[in-house]
Amino acid sequence: MRVYIPATVDDLPRCADGLWEPPLAYAVTERLLALVDSDDADELAEIARDVAARASVIDVGSPLRVVVVAELTRPECDADPDVHPAAVRVQGRIPASAIACAFVDEPDAADDVRAARAGDEDALDRLDDHDMLWYDASELSHVPVG
Numbered sequence: 102m103r104v105y106i107p108a109t110v111d112d113l114p115r116c117a118d119g120l121w122e123p124p125l126a127y128a129v130t131e132r133l134l135a136l137v138d139s140d141d142a143d144e145l146a147e148i149a150r151d152v153a154a155r156a157s158v159i160d161v162g163s164p165l166r167v168v169v170v171a172e173l174t175r176p177e178c179d180a181d182p183d184v185h186p187a188a189v190r191v192q193g194r195i196p197a198s199a200i201a202c203a204f205v206d207e208p209d210a211a212d213d214v215r216a217a218r219a220g221d222e223d224a225l226d227r228l229d230d231h232d233m234l235w236y237d238a239s240e241l242s243h244v245p246v247g
Contacts, residue, residue: 102175103201104128104189105150107157108167110205110246116169117242119197125160125188126171127153128178132186149187150204154233155225158214165206165214165246166233171199197238204233205244 104126108116115121127149129142139145154166178189206214210231216224236244 102128102173102178102189103146104171104173104178104191105146105153106169106171106191106195107153107155107161107163108169108203109157109161109163110165110167110244112169113167113203113205113244113246114242116195116200116203116238117197120194122194123169123191125156125181125184126173126178126191127156127185127187128189130180130182130187130189132180132182136186151229152185152187154204155228158217158228159225162218163214164211165208166204166210166228166231167206168204168233169195169241170201170203171195172201173199200238200241202238203236203241203244205236205246206231206233208245 106126129145153168157163181188213224
């Protein structure tokens with residue numbers, strides 16, 4: 102199961118050590134499938150990624166949107182629809198071998214992230230206009246975040 106994990110910029114280098122233990126991720130769950138009128142796998146994955154991106158800022162407090170993508174087994178994830186239709190609770194540590202990639206905001210999104218964290222709804226919406234850059238798992242300890 103591909104999961105999209107809200108993270109902070111400080112979590113990126115820790116992904117390689119196999120000790121990272123995030124409690125919550127987002128995925129294309131049965132509940133999400135029931136609510137979204139689409140069978141496009143890419144569109145559904147993008148929804149889960151975007152929810153994780155917002156959570157990285159609002160819930161986790163990252164100075165940029167950061168989403169780490171991992172491949173986990175279904176037994177390692179428990180659906181938690183009370184949080185969000187795409188939410189899953191992650192059981193245990195994320196092995197470095199499970200990390201596929203990460204999406205990280207360009208540094209110029211930092212002002213809108215700060216404003217969004219302070220409660221500015223318009224800034225939160227403006228984040229959708231910023232690109233999130235893709236990084237391979239082997240690049241995570243070298244992502245430019247400042």
